[in-house]
Amino acid sequence: MSIKKLIYFSISRLVHCLCVLFLLSHSSEAQTSDSTVFLSSKTKQTNSLLIQQALSSKLGFDRLAHLSDYYGHRLSGSEGLEQAIDWIVAEMREDGFDKVWKQEVMVPHWERGHEYATLNTPIQKDLPMLGLGGSIGTGGKIITGKVIMVDSFEDLAVKKDLIPGKIVLYNVPFTTYGQTVQYRLNGAIEAAKHGAIASLITSVASYSMQTPHTGVMYYENGIPKIPHAAITVEDALLIERFIDRGEIIEISLYMEAQQFEDAISNNIIAEIRGSEYPNELVVLGGHIDSWDVGQGAMDDGGGCIAAWEAARLIIESGIRPKRTVRVILWTNEENGLRGANHYAEWAEKEELSIKNHVIAMESDAGIFDPIGFGFSGSDQAYQQLSEIAQQLTVIDAAELQKGGGGADIGPLMNKGVPGMGLNVESEKYFWYHHSAADTFDKLNHEDFNKCVATMAVYTFGVANAEIRLAR
Secondary structure, eight states, X not given: OOHHHHHHHHHHHHHHHHHHHHHHHHHHHHHHHHHHOSSOHHHHHHHHHHHHHHHHOOHHHHHHHHIIIIXXXXXXXXHHHHHHHHHHHHHHHHHTOSEXXXXXXEEEEEEXXXXXXXXXXXXXXXXXXXXXXXXXXXXXXXXXXXXXEESSHHHHHHTGGGOTXXXXXXXOOOSOHHHHTHHHHHHHXXXXXXXXXXXXXXXXXSSOSSOOBOOBOOOOTTSOOOOEEEEOHHHHHHHHHHHHTTOOOEEEEEEOOEEEEEEEEEXXXXXXXXXXXXXXXXXXXXXXXXXXXXXXXXXXXXXXXXXXXXXXXXXHHTOOOSEEEEEEEXXXXXXXXXXXXXXXXXXXXXXXXXXXXXXXXXXXXXXXXXXXXXXXXXXXXXXXXXXXXXXXXXXXXXXXXXXXXXXXXXXXXXXXXXXXXXXXOOTTHHHHTTBTTOOGGGOOHHHHHHHHHHHHHHHHHHHTOSSOOOO
16 A cells, blocks of 8 residues: 555544544434433422422412302302402412413303202102202202112113103212213213103212212203202112112102303413513413302312412522413313313414413312322423422322323313323312312311422423423
């Protein structure tokens, strides 16, 4: 090999080696950027501070007590709901949010009026009951009929020839909410198809102390509308024992329920404007309406106040996140979902608004001891959020499950926004759900503060991340 060729070859090898080293070093930097710089050390420090602030806070729990005690239950269309909304808006403005406003929504307006049920035979007994939301009344008169008890829609079909002129009682044991609630939702439709004059359900509850539980129900066009109500688990089992002994059951039912014209209500929206990416939105919230019994403290006053308090603590920290934090307290989740649907439709009309919703979080399962969050989104986003979850091991709320969301963030999720639902210890939730027992005294201050901490850490973590959450 000539000297020239040797020099040329040596230079070529050197250039090749330098190029390889350059590419490897930049590849390493890219991998490091993609995999390790979701949360900066400053963001992690702020999250630790938020946990400490949340655990020592008294304001949020006091506000939940105020909401529960002064405004009580807050059914769509009621003055109590709108008064509660006005109080929250005024308080939020005092907290220092950059923007707070009410978003007008037309909502259903149903009122139950006076109602009662009486067992006439084989014994006389007043039956604690609640008309189901949206049910018609009994037309100003008492409906009396013999009872046909069924344990499923299949059993109803088998007994269809016995049903005309009778009252159907769906005595279905609670398994899961999703399985059992179908008899509340569709029980009147199926019973009316076979000629029933009214229908009753065993309350959808995992435990009962003579507490009936209400909730929304449906009618179907072309099928006669009949009154639909819930009795207690204890009384349904009493009736079952009488039937097993061969007794004939007769019940009288009186309901003044009415559906009125739609009423004006409002979503509540409050923002902390982002310092670098103000058009990118991190949404969290719950629904401010409740059923018209109890105080709506856990369903979903607690979820609303916890989300609000999580954002307030971010303001209090003095560290403005890169992305905008938007708290939304939706109206009319219980009997229409009008607030959530209206917000999603409104957001879609805004330029790039749906695209710029980075994530939506919801708390609507009570505010008991938090376990963590359920998440629906990409695998990459799940890995990014897992980095945030690790900071919650100190309060045993670090579990991040795949699959999660909620009714109010559902319309956003249907448009492609990643969603998260707060998971809590749920043994007692359906003891109180939709009943007069949903009152503030059932709640625990420490559990509430841990829920606030969990929501605050995820909210600030995503809002202040070095890179946007993967879509």
